[in-house]
Amino acid sequence: MSTLEGIHTLRKLIMAGDKVLVRPSDGQQKTRSGLYLPPTVTEKEDIQQGVVIKVGPGFPIPAASDEDEPWKEKxxxxxxxxxxxxxxxxxxxxxxxxxxxxxxxxxxxxxPHSAILLMVREDELSELGL
Incomplete structure (x- = not known):
């Protein structure tokens, strides 16, 4: 695990490309029989939940090239x-x-953005009256 330390490091972070910074859920889950699972068990699950903290700018796309005028500064x-x-x-x-x-x-x-299966967005639910 990588560690970043400093004053207000989280505010200074800039995510690259399609990367997303997530705060994972607390990890304590309850089974149907009422037993609480420790975080070490829930961290190893295939699918986890969390809250998005920072988002990258997106997927880069190449700029259109102007090959008809090669003397222009690109x-x-x-x-x-x-x-x-x-x-x-x-x-x-x-x-x-x-x-x-x-x-x-x-x-x-x-x-990566491709690892996200579904999202719940509170503000959109309130707009729909849900």
Whole structure:
């Protein structure tokens, strides 16, 4: 597990590309018979839940090239297709694609956008009247 320490490190983080920073759920789950499972058991599940903390800019797409005028100075403006997930979304994701990282003493996961299975967005539910 990688560790990042510093004053307000989380606010300074910039996620790259299609990566998402997730705070995993507390890990204590209750079985049907009423037993509580420790975090070590729930961390090894294939599918986990968490809350999105930071989101990368998206999938980079190449800029259109102007080959008809080779003397012009070329700009490499990278454009991005934005990600579907937003900060504060609750998500279910595939654990096997996650990377553990510790930031300011708290555990987080870095996952690619493709590992996200579903999202729950509170503001959209309130707009629908649910």
């Amino acid at each position: 700009k490499e403006d990278v454009k991005y297709v934005p990600l579907q997930v937003r900060e504060n979304d609750q998500i279910l994701f595939l654990r096997r694609n996650a990377f553990d990282v510790e930031i300011d003493g708290e555990k987080y996961l870095i996952i």
